[in-house]
Amino acid sequence: MSIKVAVAARNVGKIYGAGAAAVNALGDVSIDIQQGEFFTLLGPSGCGKTTLLRCIAGFETPTSGTILLSGRDITHTPPSARPVNTVFQSYALFPHLTVADNVGFGLKMQGKSRSEVASTVARVLDLVKLEAFADRLPAQMSGGQQQRVALARALAPAPEVLLLDEPLSALDLKLRKEMQSELKRLQTETGITFVFVTHDQEEALTMSNRIAVMSAGELLQVGTPRDIYDRPVNRFVADFIGETNFLVGEVDGTAVRIASGERLDVPLNGQTGRVTLAIRPEQIKIGTVPGGLAATVTDATYLGTDTHYALALSDGSALVARVQSRTGDDFAVGDTVGVTVDASAVQVLKE
Amino acid sequence: MARPRAFDVTTLPGFTFIAIVSFLLLYAPIVTLVIYSFNAGDSVNLWGGFSLKWYHVAAGNEAVQGAAIRSFIIATWASVIATTVATMAALGTTRRGKYRGQSLIYIIINQPLMVPEIVTAVALLIFFSSVKIATGYTGLGYLILAHSAFCVPFAYLPIKARLEGMDINMETAAADLYATPWKAFRHVTLPLLAPGIIAGAMLAFIISLDDVIITEFVKSAGQDTLPTYMLGQLRRALTPEVNAISTVLLALSIVILALFSVVTRKRG
Incomplete structure (x- = not known):
């Protein structure tokens, strides 16, 4: 197909x-x-x-x-x-026409018969759950209802787009x-x-x-x-x-040497020279040292299901990690931790 | 705890006194004029008892009848022409973005408000007299044209105000929903603009009905309107007939102004 x-x-x-x-x-x-x-x-x-x-x-x-x-x-x-019909940001409903006349406007301009306009308007109002409001004026409706009228008006002539x-x-x-x-x-x-x-x-x-x-x-x-x-x-x-962490580094053979001096194995796709590594906060794992990049916890925010850690690498570069909260697994401000990331979760961007 | 009150001009000492004096000065002469239109005597300032005599006199006076008919014909045509022109001018100056020369166009449209009326009157007198010689036409057309011209800015202002309060996306939405420019105007712009157009037309009608200076200069012999007829009466002995005509004109303007405020208040 x-x-x-x-x-x-x-x-x-x-x-x-x-x-x-x-x-x-x-x-x-x-x-x-x-x-x-x-x-x-x-x-x-x-x-x-x-x-x-x-x-x-x-x-x-x-x-x-x-x-x-x-x-x-x-x-x-x-x-x-x-x-092609448009739903405007300001809705742009015609204030002098009822909801039904607003919705039927496009069909009427296309020269559709009165009965065809009426039946399509009824069907479309039903689709947006406004069948009870057909005779209201736009000014008598809430913002959310006006939004639905604008949608219905643009859908009624069955546009291609x-x-x-x-x-x-x-x-x-x-x-x-x-x-x-x-x-x-x-x-x-x-x-x-x-x-x-x-x-x-x-x-x-x-x-x-x-x-x-x-x-x-x-x-x-x-x-x-x-x-x-x-x-x-x-x-x-x-x-x-x-949200994304960015780490600036230099391609060194098959790995990237980041500013703190450590080498990270990441998928390079033939990139050379200076690159930026993009890492999502939820992809960062933290554990006890040794293991991974050494970092210091500068801030910890408990959010219920997640805990957000602000981390500083040895050269001072900042990282944000979003870790699922588990009992007995938390770190405090000032702790030294080991940061690890799956190589496949790192996106290498050209500088 | 007492909150500091916002400044309110009505609390200043003497406000009520000044307001009453101002209203007295504005309306006492008009009230006197209305009262003396019911005078049974021949004087505009000596009371001789209540009577509707002067209304009968005015209504039966052929010169007054002719002037009244002429005034209405001129005011009707002038307000129709001026409102049409003003609607087009308002659409042209508001339904689009800013452009070069916009303020110059505003000045040109509002020119009759700025130029001293007597200057326009003399200019029209000279211009129309050469047209009269060239064409031989001496009808009411000159007065209608002259009134239409100075009524345009009065009709333009309420229409422009109405358009400026109208979502610029209205015509765009109509076009998006398969309306050609004419259909968009007919089904969306015009109905939304109607209160402004009606207000503009009523304002133009009153302005035309009231005009003395330009009419006095432009009219040919036997083309008195109500205001120029009354001006002519000043040269003779003034009778309460003038009061009666004035009172009718006053009542008419109050009715039209009341309608005007109803139409302009009902927005959207």
């Missing part, structure tokens, strides 16, 4: 303004988003993720490159002619968790390709089939959440996704 590409960006660039005031919002982004996938564009604010989303929606025209929808070039197609621009950022934590599983459910039930924009790495990890990490208008890495977390391609990705 061949995998179909729903949305493709080919060398897409976007420059705002001109001359000295020009801002390069998107570099040269190429990306394939597959049909039926929950795809997340992840990055800090100003990384170009929203610009890319707006280029797919048709609200922006790329300065260079092309956007393909199921293989058709839609780079210069107006948004009203693209079978649904774009979501940080839709959960205005909700409180509990509601956000609820909506995360709600979105996953809707995506699975409808089979529509979701392109989700967020700056929240946890949200991206829990919801996505694949994630694209962006920074400063460039695409840094595309992969499954596990790929991105376990095999970050560079320091930015490793740092942005989860």
